[in-house]
Amino acid sequence: MxxxxxxxxxSLGGLLLLACSxxxxxxxxxxxxxxxxxxxxxxxxxxAPGESTCEGPDGFCGPQVRGGTPPETPASWxxxxxxxxSYDRLSDIPPGLPGEDGxxxxxxxxxxxxxxxxxxxxxxxxxxxxxxxxxxxxxxxQEGWCRIRSDYRNYYxxxxxxxxxxGVAGGAVLANTSLDDxxxxxxxxxxxxxxxxxxxxxxxxxxxxxIFIPAYAGLAVATGFFxxxxxxxxxxxxxxRVTRGYLVGAPPMLLMQALLGGSRPGEHSVGSQWxxxxxxxxxxxHAFVGAVPFITAAKMCDGPLLKATFYTLSTFPAWSxxxxxxxxxxxxxxxxxxxxxxxxxxxxxxxQDRYLTFTPLVTAEVAGVAIEYRR
Numbered sequence: 001m002x003x004x005x006x007x008x009x010x011s012l013g014g015l016l017l018l019a020c021s022x023x024x025x026x027x028x029x030x031x032x033x034x035x036x037x038x039x040x041x042x043x044x045x046x047x048a049p050g051e052s053t054c055e056g057p058d059g060f061c062g063p064q065v066r067g068g069t070p071p072e073t074p075a076s077w078x079x080x081x082x083x084x085x086s087y088d089r090l091s092d093i094p095p096g097l098p099g100e101d102g103x104x105x106x107x108x109x110x111x112x113x114x115x116x117x118x119x120x121x122x123x124x125x126x127x128x129x130x131x132x133x134x135x136x137x138x139x140x141x142q143e144g145w146c147r148i149r150s151d152y153r154n155y156y157x158x159x160x161x162x163x164x165x166x167g168v169a170g171g172a173v174l175a176n177t178s179l180d181d182x183x184x185x186x187x188x189x190x191x192x193x194x195x196x197x198x199x200x201x202x203x204x205x206x207x208x209x210x211i212f213i214p215a216y217a218g219l220a221v222a223t224g225f226f227x228x229x230x231x232x233x234x235x236x237x238x239x240x241r242v243t244r245g246y247l248v249g250a251p252p253m254l255l256m257q258a259l260l261g262g263s264r265p266g267e268h269s270v271g272s273q274w275x276x277x278x279x280x281x282x283x284x285x286h287a288f289v290g291a292v293p294f295i296t297a298a299k300m301c302d303g304p305l306l307k308a309t310f311y312t313l314s315t316f317p318a319w320s321x322x323x324x325x326x327x328x329x330x331x332x333x334x335x336x337x338x339x340x341x342x343x344x345x346x347x348x349x350x351x352q353d354r355y356l357t358f359t360p361l362v363t364a365e366v367a368g369v370a371i372e373y374r375r
Contacts, residue, residue, distance in 0.1 A: 151248045155345035167337040174330035180272040200320035207286025207317040249342025272328040287335025290317025295343040
């Protein structure tokens with residue numbers, strides 16, 4: 001692969017990151033909702049990092065949390081109503097609710113409200129100082145471990161296992177009959193040309209696992225410290241999902257390569273037929289590695305045209321292996337299919353997090369935070 005092809009691959013990778021950053025949805029605020037009858041106070045929504053909000057009715061921007069008298073609650077907020085802050089990612093949730101005196105006490109008490117008890121009953125101690133590097137690393141590692149466990153639960157659930165074995169059954173029909181050999185012979189004889197070779201040489205690069213797997217993992221770690229910035233946050237979200245797709249999908253892909261025991265075109269007289277543990281080419285690794293970033297990008301976007309574009313691009317690394325006579329049709333299809341299942345498991349984790357809602361509550365009887373999970 002010459003320098004021009006490498007430059008084109010790097011440019012396409014940059015465009016892919018920018019597109020995914022634009023598709024990444026920021027966290028947002030919901031309108032005030034009735035959450036508990038008899039509530040004595042209302043709390044405004046929390047602002048996003050680096051932002052100020054005036055989301056409440058009548059342009060009310062929030063309580064004064066550093067001393068002084070609490071602002072007057074707008075008349076349009078009935079008792080028992082509080083705004084609800086909704087977050088798309090666990091890392092967007094604010095670390096705590098600061099108190100009036102900076103020591104983590106009550107956020108504020110409306111006129112005439114009874115004392116609500118100790119500061120610890122309301123919120124943790126938040127001094128307003130930014131978290132240190134060690135705190136951020138611990139928080140990121142805990143969140144990452146939680147998400148990876150959820151990815152594995154989704155992948156090894158019944159829907160994924162069902163679809164995986166349906167794909168294996170379809171691959172078995174292609175591999176253990178003459179269909180694989182017939183298709184390979186037709187393509188190499190009637191379709192392949194110098195133009196398709198040049199095009200395949202470009203797309204094969206995206207399937208190089210020794211390049212792209214550590215690159216996406218390093219990008220996820222490097223941008224994790226700046227994910228509160230819009231563009232960098234989108235890049236972090238994309239690279240994090242791609243890395244988790246490799247983590248959850250690569251082990252079963254490697255197992256299938258060895259378990260099915262298929263060989264490359266021209267290696268054995270039996271063609272593509274499966275001979276368990278005889279070889280390790282039944283699933284195309286290039287097809288798997290090259291498809292994960294594009295399928296991830298497709299799942300992060302809402303527009304049907306953009307989704308279709310990314311899904312189409314995700315098939316090109318698999319096609320390059322057919323063109324180069326390096327894999328049979330069944331092997332390329334299995335590589336792409338296992339990449340799709342891994343990305344779907346990661347996307348299911350992200351969709352679950354979108355329905356996690358934290359609502360602060362301050363009443364005459366209780367103070368705390370309500371957690372709501374919607375499916």
